[in-house]
Amino acid sequence: MYYLGIDLGGSNIAVGLFDDAGKKVLSKSTKTLHDRTFEEIVSDMAQLCQKIIVETKISIDEIKSIGIGTPGACDCEKGILLYACTFSFTNVNFREELQKYIDLPVYIENDANCAVLAEYFVGAAKGISDAVMITIGTGIGGGVIVDGKIMTGFNGIAAELGHFVIVKGGIKCGCGRAGCFESYASATAIIRMTKEFIESNPATGLLTYCDGDINNVSGKTIFDAAKLGDKDGEKLVEIYEDYLAEGIASLINIFQPEVFLVGGGVSKEGEYLLVPVRKIVSERTYMAKSDLIAQTRLVKAEMGNDAGMLGAAMLGKEFSRDA
Numbered sequence: 001m002y003y004l005g006i007d008l009g010g011s012n013i014a015v016g017l018f019d020d021a022g023k024k025v026l027s028k029s030t031k032t033l034h035d036r037t038f039e040e041i042v043s044d045m046a047q048l049c050q051k052i053i054v055e056t057k058i059s060i061d062e063i064k065s066i067g068i069g070t071p072g073a074c075d076c077e078k079g080i081l082l083y084a085c086t087f088s089f090t091n092v093n094f095r096e097e098l099q100k101y102i103d104l105p106v107y108i109e110n111d112a113n114c115a116v117l118a119e120y121f122v123g124a125a126k127g128i129s130d131a132v133m134i135t136i137g138t139g140i141g142g143g144v145i146v147d148g149k150i151m152t153g154f155n156g157i158a159a160e161l162g163h164f165v166i167v168k169g170g171i172k173c174g175c176g177r178a179g180c181f182e183s184y185a186s187a188t189a190i191i192r193m194t195k196e197f198i199e200s201n202p203a204t205g206l207l208t209y210c211d212g213d214i215n216n217v218s219g220k221t222i223f224d225a226a227k228l229g230d231k232d233g234e235k236l237v238e239i240y241e242d243y244l245a246e247g248i249a250s251l252i253n254i255f256q257p258e259v260f261l262v263g264g265g266v267s268k269e270g271e272y273l274l275v276p277v278r279k280i281v282s283e284r285t286y287m288a289k290s291d292l293i294a295q296t297r298l299v300k301a302e303m304g305n306d307a308g309m310l311g312a313a314m315l316g317k318e319f320s321r322d323a
């Protein structure tokens, strides 16, 4: 059987057809233009699916389902996106609307949950029934698999792993609280930290790693500088690693997953980032010193850009919910 997966992002709608093993057969994408109506966006999703079906010449009878990964909170049983700050529409039924075009079961799930599902079926958590993933980008997304099932909470919005407080009374977060993990460990937080440092230390060499213009600071700037021995870069990377490890250690204490996956743009730093973070985490997690207790493995997520599509496609495998 084959599975269609749709990654509905704020910028792009990406649709992929995958086989049973999670191997991509074909994918296509188009701009989301996220201030459009819900109906227009679903029409584009359907067109991409239909183009893929036509080009691959795979019969619709061989396709089991369509899965949609979206930002925001979903009612997965009903196929409804309840709310996502990315879009102007709320409480819309993707299942019913997409089935007007294609007669297949349609599933919907939060995009961070789809990312961890992709790792579970094909990637770094393959076959591992207890896994936690954070995706470090503009914010921090989270997905938790417990006993081989996505942990959704009773209302579908569990595993917002970016929004627990690591600095009480700290930096204001988009969620309304102050001092959230996301406010200290996202790429946005790295950029803020780097810019603040440059503003208060105008002679720093860090500027040479962003073409002399503070507006070019990215989540990579401090890593690029540190790797070339820049002392300010090294110092900021150390501060960042400490915040990241602080949050990860708490999450490991709570969930004790077999693997803890780090994905998103910042995870591209790979072992350069993870080696020191592992060391700090091992000093802060409960029972980490005991030889008798198996320890969580902290690893980089493997699925990259296709994770959203693939995880969405695999929703047809994961769930036996009625469509």
Ligand SMILES: [Zn+2]
Residues within 6 Å of the ligand: 162, 163, 164, 173, 174, 175, 176, 177, 180, 182
């Ligand atoms: Zn928050």
